[in-house]
Amino acid sequence: MATSTSAYTPIHHYENFPVASWLCPAHLRAPVAAIYHFARTADDLADEGNAPMAERLQQLREFRLCLWQQMEPPPAWQPLFAALHAQVARHGLPVPLLDALLDAFEQDVKKTATGQGYSDREELLDYCSRSANPIGRLLLHLHNVQDEASLAQSDAICTALQLTNFWQDLQHDIPRGRWYVPERDASAFGVTRPMQAHAIAQRSQPAALTQLVAELVQWTRECMLAGTGLTQRLPGRSGWELRLVIQGGLRILQKIEQSGYQSYHVRPTLSRRDLPAMLWQAWRMKNA
Numbered sequence: 001m002a003t004s005t006s007a008y009t010p011i012h013h014y015e016n017f018p019v020a021s022w023l024c025p026a027h028l029r030a031p032v033a034a035i036y037h038f039a040r041t042a043d044d045l046a047d048e049g050n051a052p053m054a055e056r057l058q059q060l061r062e063f064r065l066c067l068w069q070q071m072e073p074p075p076a077w078q079p080l081f082a083a084l085h086a087q088v089a090r091h092g093l094p095v096p097l098l099d100a101l102l103d104a105f106e107q108d109v110k111k112t113a114t115g116q117g118y119s120d121r122e123e124l125l126d127y128c129s130r131s132a133n134p135i136g137r138l139l140l141h142l143h144n145v146q147d148e149a150s151l152a153q154s155d156a157i158c159t160a161l162q163l164t165n166f167w168q169d170l171q172h173d174i175p176r177g178r179w180y181v182p183e184r185d186a187s188a189f190g191v192t193r194p195m196q197a198h199a200i201a202q203r204s205q206p207a208a209l210t211q212l213v214a215e216l217v218q219w220t221r222e223c224m225l226a227g228t229g230l231t232q233r234l235p236g237r238s239g240w241e242l243r244l245v246i247q248g249g250l251r252i253l254q255k256i257e258q259s260g261y262q263s264y265h266v267r268p269t270l271s272r273r274d275l276p277a278m279l280w281q282a283w284r285m286k287n288a
Contacts, residue, residue, distance in 0.1 A: 025237050028142050031087040035138050038067075038084050039101050041077075046105035053113035057106060064102050067095065091142055097134035104131035108178070117179030117193075121219070124182050125159060132162035145233055156227030157246060163220040164249045167213060167256060170263045171200050186212060196264065203265040213261040217253050224249055231285055243282035251278055 024032055045059045065071035066081050073081045087093060104127060111117070118124040136154035140146065166173070166180040173180060174196055186192070189212040199205035224246060231243050248270055255268030 024241055028238075030083070031091050031093065031142055032139065034080075034084045034087040035093070035098070035135065037080050038098060039135065041080060042102055042105050046109050047112075053109055056109045060102055060106050060109070064099065067098055067102070093138060094141060097138050097141075100130040100134045111179075112177045115177055115179075118182050120182050120184040124163075124180065128159040128162045129155070132158040143234060143238060150230055150233050153227040153230035156223050157230065157242075157249075160220050160224035160227065161245070161249050163216070163223065164252050167216050167220065167263050168252055168267060168269075170196075170213075171265055171267060174200055174264075181212070181216065185215065188212075189215070199264040205262060205264045209264055210261045213256065213263045217256050217261065221250065221253050224253075228285065239286070240282060243285045244278055246285070247278040247281045248274075250281070 042060065042063055045063060046056055051059075062071060062074075063077070066073045066077060067084075069085065084098075088095060107127060107130075118127065133155045136158040137151060140150060140154055170181070179193065181191075181196070186196075189208045191208050191212050195206070196209065199209055228246060231239055231246070234242055251270060251274050252268055256263055256266075259266045259268060
């Protein structure tokens with residue numbers, strides 16, 4: 001089968017939360033890196049560059065065929081899939097969870113191309129269940145944690161991290177046609193799409209937008225806190241890494257709050273200066 005991926009070049013991104021960091025147990029770094037590179041590359045196919053919708057969807061279809069080993073990967077993808085399939089075989093990684101990510105990325109392509117948003121929180125959470133939650137479940141699989149309570153807590157954390165990224169990136173996503181603010185929430189505060197786009201262009205937002213972001217941040221924080229019990233299930237370095245990931249998400253939400261919820265023209269990020277506070281809060285979680 002012909003492929004349109006020969007010109008694909010890996011793209012470097014700012015990341016809130018380091019993946020396969022030194023805190024990750026050494027024997028899990030290879031599978032975690034393989035999962036991350038799969039997800040990051042597929043996300044780039046869906047989101048980066050100027051390719052039209054049909055080409056992006058074709059690339060994602062080919063990516064799925066390579067995942068299921070129904071197509072020989074083109075040269076640009078061969079190292080990625082060689083590493084991923086080796087880890088699937090070694091650790092029994094559930095391939096349907098990886099496939100769910102592709103389903104979410106395809107949805108992103110279609111919604112962006114057609115200017116669709118999300119009608120309510122339920123629809124947005126359904127998207128998160130495929131765009132974010134599979135990553136947490138794959139990591140729990142590597143830790144042999146499969147009970148329903150832990151899976152639910154993992155889903156809460158991953159969903160909260162995804163929502164945090166949305167509210168962090170409003171000023172970048174909206175000009176690209178990506179509308180993640182639930183329309184029902186926006187309507188409740190009298191917020192329209194033109195109002196949001198104007199706030200970004202003018203780098204100034206009215207009170208209604210500030211109140212909307214405050215509500216979304218509070219919802220996201222509650223979602224994150226609902227999953228914190230999972231940190232007690234993962235020992236040692238893995239537990240520390242999860243606590244720091246959670247604290248990283250909470251730190252971004254705190255920075256949004258400290259900015260006066262000015263998310264339509266302020267993008268908070270993490271730096272090394274945030275690490276001491278995150279370590280302190282992670283230590284408090286461990287000893288709570």
